[in-house]
Amino acid sequence: MTTPTGPDPLMSERRRLINLAYRLLGSLTEAEDAVQETYARWYAMPPRRQDAIASPAAWLTTVATRVCLDLLGSARARREQYVGEWVPEPLPDRDEWASTDPADRVTLDESVSMAFLVVLDSMTPAERVAFVLHDVFRYPFADVAEIVGRTPAACRQLATSARRRIRASQHPPAPQHADVVRAFKRAWEAKDIDALVSLLAPDATATGDGGGLAHAEPRPLQGAEQIARFFATRSGATLVECTVNGQPGLAAQLDGATVSVMAFDIENAQIRNIWAVLNPEKLRLWTS
DSSP states (O other), rough: OOOSSSOGGGGGGGHHHHHHHHHHHEEEEEEEHHHHHHHHHHSSSOHHHHHHOOOHHHHHHHHHHHHHHHHHHHHHHHHHSSOOOOOOOOOOOOOTTTSGGGGGGGOGGGGGSSHHHHHHHSSSSHHHHIIIIITTTOOOOHHHHHHHTTTTTOOOHHHHHHHHHHHHHHHOOOHHHHHHHHHHHHHHHHOHHHHHHEEEEEEEEEEEEOOSSOOOSSSSEEEEHHHHHHHTTTTEEEEEEEEEEEEEEEEEEETTTTEEEEEEETTTEEEEHHHHHHHHOGGGGHHH
Protein backbone atom coordinates (compact mmCIF):
# COMPACT_ATOMS: atom_id res chain seq x y z
CA MET A 1 0.00 0.00 0.00
CA THR A 2 1.35 3.41 -0.92
CA THR A 3 0.91 6.46 1.26
CA PRO A 4 1.43 10.13 0.48
CA THR A 5 4.88 11.60 1.18
CA GLY A 6 3.71 15.17 1.76
CA PRO A 7 0.57 16.97 2.85
CA ASP A 8 -2.38 15.19 1.31
CA PRO A 9 -5.30 17.38 0.24
CA LEU A 10 -7.63 14.38 0.51
CA MET A 11 -7.13 14.31 4.27
CA SER A 12 -9.17 17.53 4.43
CA GLU A 13 -12.17 15.29 3.72
CA ARG A 14 -11.60 13.31 6.89
CA ARG A 15 -13.73 15.43 9.20
CA ARG A 16 -16.69 15.38 6.82
CA LEU A 17 -16.38 11.60 6.54
CA ILE A 18 -16.17 11.21 10.33
CA ASN A 19 -19.31 13.33 10.70
CA LEU A 20 -21.13 11.20 8.13
CA ALA A 21 -19.99 7.88 9.58
CA TYR A 22 -20.87 8.83 13.17
CA ARG A 23 -24.42 9.70 12.17
CA LEU A 24 -24.70 6.44 10.26
CA LEU A 25 -23.23 4.22 12.99
CA GLY A 26 -23.87 6.00 16.30
CA SER A 27 -20.34 5.12 17.41
CA LEU A 28 -17.33 7.38 17.03
CA THR A 29 -15.00 4.40 17.40
CA GLU A 30 -16.70 2.56 14.55
CA ALA A 31 -16.87 5.78 12.52
CA GLU A 32 -13.11 6.27 12.84
CA ASP A 33 -12.53 2.64 11.82
CA ALA A 34 -14.82 3.02 8.79
CA VAL A 35 -13.03 6.16 7.65
CA GLN A 36 -9.64 4.54 8.21
CA GLU A 37 -10.75 1.61 6.05
CA THR A 38 -11.89 4.05 3.38
CA TYR A 39 -8.51 5.77 3.19
CA ALA A 40 -6.73 2.41 3.26
CA ARG A 41 -8.67 1.37 0.15
CA TRP A 42 -7.76 4.63 -1.57
CA TYR A 43 -4.06 4.33 -0.87
CA ALA A 44 -4.08 0.65 -1.86
CA MET A 45 -4.97 1.65 -5.42
CA PRO A 46 -2.14 2.22 -7.90
CA PRO A 47 -1.63 5.88 -8.87
CA ARG A 48 -3.04 5.36 -12.36
CA ARG A 49 -6.38 4.22 -10.90
CA GLN A 50 -6.42 7.16 -8.48
CA ASP A 51 -5.76 9.56 -11.37
CA ALA A 52 -8.68 8.07 -13.32
CA ILE A 53 -11.16 9.01 -10.59
CA ALA A 54 -12.79 12.32 -11.53
CA SER A 55 -13.79 13.25 -7.97
CA PRO A 56 -11.72 11.62 -5.22
CA ALA A 57 -13.90 13.29 -2.55
CA ALA A 58 -17.02 11.72 -4.03
CA TRP A 59 -15.21 8.37 -4.22
CA LEU A 60 -14.31 8.60 -0.53
CA THR A 61 -17.92 9.42 0.39
CA THR A 62 -19.23 6.48 -1.62
CA VAL A 63 -16.78 4.01 -0.13
CA ALA A 64 -17.19 5.29 3.43
CA THR A 65 -20.98 5.03 3.14
CA ARG A 66 -20.78 1.51 1.76
CA VAL A 67 -18.43 0.47 4.55
CA CYS A 68 -20.95 1.88 7.05
CA LEU A 69 -23.79 0.15 5.23
CA ASP A 70 -21.98 -3.17 5.59
CA LEU A 71 -21.45 -2.49 9.30
CA LEU A 72 -25.11 -1.58 9.76
CA GLY A 73 -26.11 -4.79 8.00
CA SER A 74 -24.18 -6.84 10.55
CA ALA A 75 -25.22 -4.67 13.51
CA ARG A 76 -28.18 -6.88 14.45
CA ALA A 77 -25.93 -9.90 14.92
CA ARG A 78 -23.45 -7.81 16.90
CA ARG A 79 -26.20 -6.37 19.10
CA GLU A 80 -27.40 -9.90 19.91
CA GLN A 81 -23.97 -10.51 21.44
CA TYR A 82 -23.92 -7.17 23.25
CA VAL A 83 -24.58 -7.42 26.98
CA GLY A 84 -27.67 -5.41 27.97
CA GLU A 85 -29.07 -2.39 26.17
CA TRP A 86 -27.11 -0.55 23.46
CA VAL A 87 -27.04 3.27 23.46
CA PRO A 88 -25.17 5.43 20.92
CA GLU A 89 -21.74 6.66 21.98
CA PRO A 90 -22.09 10.06 23.73
CA LEU A 91 -20.07 13.06 22.62
CA PRO A 92 -18.89 15.87 24.94
CA ASP A 93 -18.95 19.58 24.28
CA ARG A 94 -16.43 20.71 21.65
CA ASP A 95 -14.22 22.23 24.38
CA GLU A 96 -13.69 18.75 25.81
CA TRP A 97 -12.08 17.51 22.58
CA ALA A 98 -8.80 19.28 23.29
CA SER A 99 -6.70 16.10 23.15
CA THR A 100 -8.39 14.82 19.99
CA ASP A 101 -7.32 15.50 16.41
CA PRO A 102 -9.62 18.26 15.08
CA ALA A 103 -10.22 16.10 12.00
CA ASP A 104 -11.97 13.55 14.23
CA ARG A 105 -14.33 15.99 15.91
CA VAL A 106 -18.01 15.68 15.16
CA THR A 107 -20.04 18.83 14.52
CA LEU A 108 -22.65 19.04 17.26
CA ASP A 109 -26.11 19.89 15.94
CA GLU A 110 -29.63 18.51 16.14
CA SER A 111 -28.68 15.58 13.90
CA VAL A 112 -26.44 14.12 16.62
CA SER A 113 -28.72 14.60 19.63
CA MET A 114 -29.13 11.33 21.52
CA ALA A 115 -32.86 11.24 20.78
CA PHE A 116 -32.14 11.67 17.08
CA LEU A 117 -29.52 8.90 17.04
CA VAL A 118 -31.79 6.52 18.95
CA VAL A 119 -34.48 6.95 16.30
CA LEU A 120 -31.91 6.46 13.53
CA ASP A 121 -30.88 3.23 15.21
CA SER A 122 -34.44 1.91 14.92
CA MET A 123 -34.40 2.28 11.13
CA THR A 124 -33.34 -0.23 8.52
CA PRO A 125 -29.79 0.35 7.25
CA ALA A 126 -31.13 1.54 3.88
CA GLU A 127 -33.53 4.01 5.52
CA ARG A 128 -30.81 5.38 7.74
CA VAL A 129 -28.33 5.85 4.91
CA ALA A 130 -30.85 7.42 2.54
CA PHE A 131 -32.11 9.82 5.20
CA VAL A 132 -28.70 10.89 6.50
CA LEU A 133 -27.22 11.39 3.04
CA HIS A 134 -30.19 13.35 1.72
CA ASP A 135 -31.74 15.17 4.68
CA VAL A 136 -28.63 15.80 6.78
CA PHE A 137 -25.84 16.08 4.18
CA ARG A 138 -28.04 17.32 1.31
CA TYR A 139 -26.97 14.82 -1.32
CA PRO A 140 -29.45 14.66 -4.23
CA PHE A 141 -31.33 11.39 -4.57
CA ALA A 142 -29.50 10.62 -7.82
CA ASP A 143 -26.21 10.60 -5.88
CA VAL A 144 -27.72 8.66 -2.99
CA ALA A 145 -28.97 6.04 -5.44
CA GLU A 146 -25.49 5.71 -6.95
CA ILE A 147 -23.96 5.22 -3.52
CA VAL A 148 -26.43 2.69 -2.12
CA GLY A 149 -27.18 0.86 -5.35
CA ARG A 150 -30.91 1.61 -5.53
CA THR A 151 -33.09 3.73 -7.78
CA PRO A 152 -33.62 7.41 -6.94
CA ALA A 153 -37.33 6.70 -6.45
CA ALA A 154 -36.57 3.92 -3.97
CA CYS A 155 -34.16 6.19 -2.06
CA ARG A 156 -36.80 8.91 -1.95
CA GLN A 157 -39.28 6.46 -0.42
CA LEU A 158 -36.70 5.29 2.13
CA ALA A 159 -35.93 8.87 3.18
CA THR A 160 -39.63 9.70 3.42
CA SER A 161 -40.23 6.71 5.70
CA ALA A 162 -37.27 7.70 7.87
CA ARG A 163 -38.40 11.32 7.99
CA ARG A 164 -41.81 10.22 9.23
CA ARG A 165 -40.19 8.37 12.13
CA ILE A 166 -38.05 11.36 13.02
CA ARG A 167 -40.99 13.76 13.04
CA ALA A 168 -43.07 11.43 15.20
CA SER A 169 -40.41 11.22 17.90
CA GLN A 170 -38.55 14.52 17.97
CA HIS A 171 -39.25 17.43 20.31
CA PRO A 172 -37.78 20.86 19.55
CA PRO A 173 -35.08 21.96 22.00
CA ALA A 174 -36.19 24.63 24.45
CA PRO A 175 -34.26 26.96 26.77
CA GLN A 176 -35.77 25.33 29.88
CA HIS A 177 -34.19 21.96 29.07
CA ALA A 178 -31.07 22.93 31.02
CA ASP A 179 -33.27 24.00 33.94
CA VAL A 180 -35.04 20.62 33.94
CA VAL A 181 -31.73 18.73 33.91
CA ARG A 182 -30.42 20.95 36.73
CA ALA A 183 -33.57 20.32 38.78
CA PHE A 184 -33.20 16.57 38.18
CA LYS A 185 -29.60 16.74 39.42
CA ARG A 186 -30.63 18.56 42.60
CA ALA A 187 -33.51 16.18 43.30
CA TRP A 188 -31.25 13.19 42.73
CA GLU A 189 -28.58 14.58 45.07
CA ALA A 190 -31.28 15.22 47.70
CA LYS A 191 -32.80 11.73 47.15
CA ASP A 192 -36.12 13.52 46.81
CA ILE A 193 -38.38 10.93 45.18
CA ASP A 194 -41.38 13.25 44.95
CA ALA A 195 -39.31 15.91 43.19
CA LEU A 196 -37.88 13.34 40.80
CA VAL A 197 -41.35 12.02 39.97
CA SER A 198 -42.58 15.55 39.24
CA LEU A 199 -39.80 16.03 36.70
CA LEU A 200 -40.49 12.76 34.88
CA ALA A 201 -43.29 12.06 32.42
CA PRO A 202 -45.61 9.35 33.79
CA ASP A 203 -44.50 6.96 31.02
CA ALA A 204 -40.83 7.94 31.11
CA THR A 205 -38.12 5.42 30.21
CA ALA A 206 -34.55 5.15 31.52
CA THR A 207 -32.05 3.01 29.63
CA GLY A 208 -28.58 2.06 30.84
CA ASP A 209 -25.71 0.81 28.67
CA GLY A 210 -22.94 -0.99 30.52
CA GLY A 211 -21.91 -3.31 27.71
CA GLY A 212 -21.05 -6.01 30.23
CA LEU A 213 -18.10 -3.87 31.41
CA ALA A 214 -20.01 -1.79 33.97
CA HIS A 215 -23.15 -2.56 35.97
CA ALA A 216 -26.34 -1.37 34.33
CA GLU A 217 -29.93 -2.53 34.49
CA PRO A 218 -30.40 -5.22 31.83
CA ARG A 219 -33.74 -3.76 30.70
CA PRO A 220 -35.04 -0.18 30.49
CA LEU A 221 -36.85 1.15 33.55
CA GLN A 222 -40.45 2.17 32.87
CA GLY A 223 -42.56 4.79 34.62
CA ALA A 224 -41.78 7.87 36.71
CA GLU A 225 -42.13 6.15 40.09
CA GLN A 226 -39.79 3.26 39.27
CA ILE A 227 -37.19 5.55 37.72
CA ALA A 228 -37.33 8.02 40.63
CA ARG A 229 -36.84 5.29 43.22
CA PHE A 230 -33.97 3.80 41.22
CA PHE A 231 -32.05 7.08 41.04
CA ALA A 232 -32.83 7.99 44.65
CA THR A 233 -31.06 4.83 45.83
CA ARG A 234 -27.94 5.51 43.74
CA SER A 235 -25.39 7.75 45.38
CA GLY A 236 -21.67 8.19 45.91
CA ALA A 237 -20.86 9.84 42.60
CA THR A 238 -20.37 13.53 41.95
CA LEU A 239 -22.86 14.85 39.40
CA VAL A 240 -21.63 17.41 36.90
CA GLU A 241 -23.72 19.36 34.41
CA CYS A 242 -22.36 18.98 30.91
CA THR A 243 -23.26 18.96 27.24
CA VAL A 244 -24.04 15.56 25.72
CA ASN A 245 -24.33 15.48 21.93
CA GLY A 246 -25.11 19.17 21.93
CA GLN A 247 -27.84 18.98 24.58
CA PRO A 248 -27.88 19.52 28.39
CA GLY A 249 -26.84 16.37 30.23
CA LEU A 250 -25.14 15.01 33.33
CA ALA A 251 -21.90 13.17 34.01
CA ALA A 252 -21.32 11.05 37.12
CA GLN A 253 -17.76 11.09 38.42
CA LEU A 254 -15.90 8.96 40.95
CA ASP A 255 -12.48 10.19 42.11
CA GLY A 256 -12.47 12.62 39.19
CA ALA A 257 -13.10 9.97 36.55
CA THR A 258 -16.31 9.94 34.51
CA VAL A 259 -18.15 6.66 35.04
CA SER A 260 -21.49 7.53 33.47
CA VAL A 261 -22.86 10.06 31.00
CA MET A 262 -26.59 10.78 30.84
CA ALA A 263 -28.56 12.29 27.98
CA PHE A 264 -32.16 13.46 28.31
CA ASP A 265 -35.18 13.70 26.03
CA ILE A 266 -37.46 16.45 27.38
CA GLU A 267 -40.91 17.51 26.23
CA ASN A 268 -43.11 20.15 27.88
CA ALA A 269 -40.62 20.51 30.77
CA GLN A 270 -40.85 16.78 31.60
CA ILE A 271 -38.22 14.12 31.04
CA ARG A 272 -39.47 11.43 28.67
CA ASN A 273 -36.24 9.46 28.22
CA ILE A 274 -32.95 9.11 30.02
CA TRP A 275 -30.03 7.36 28.33
CA ALA A 276 -27.15 6.52 30.66
CA VAL A 277 -23.91 5.25 29.13
CA LEU A 278 -21.67 3.43 31.61
CA ASN A 279 -19.68 1.30 29.18
CA PRO A 280 -16.10 2.59 29.63
CA GLU A 281 -15.30 1.85 25.99
CA LYS A 282 -17.86 4.50 25.02
CA LEU A 283 -16.52 7.06 27.51
CA ARG A 284 -12.96 7.45 26.25
CA LEU A 285 -13.52 11.08 25.23
CA TRP A 286 -14.82 11.81 28.73
CA THR A 287 -11.92 10.29 30.64
CA SER A 288 -8.89 11.48 28.67
